[in-house]
Amino acid sequence: MSATADMTSLTWRKSSYSNGEGGDCVEVADGLPGAVPVRDSKAPQAGALILPAPAWTAFITGVKTQQ
Numbered sequence: 001m002s003a004t005a006d007m008t009s010l011t012w013r014k015s016s017y018s019n020g021e022g023g024d025c026v027e028v029a030d031g032l033p034g035a036v037p038v039r040d041s042k043a044p045q046a047g048a049l050i051l052p053a054p055a056w057t058a059f060i061t062g063v064k065t066q067q
Helices: 053-066
Strands: 012-014 026-029 035-040 049-052
Touching (some): 035 053, 049 053
Antiparallel strands (some): 026 035, 035 049
16 A cells, blocks of 8 residues: 555544544544555544554454453
């Protein structure tokens, strides 16, 4: 995955655990084959971390098992 992938046309979605009070928020986007871009919703201009899809899946699985 290129570190300079064009993400301007992606639709970002905020974590369902985010609150409306400006708390710590994570956004992810779909649309990059084999990758999941992740960014801080409070600083979207700072860019995104682009994770391989299997790494994102492993992360989400781990988070769910900790709840």
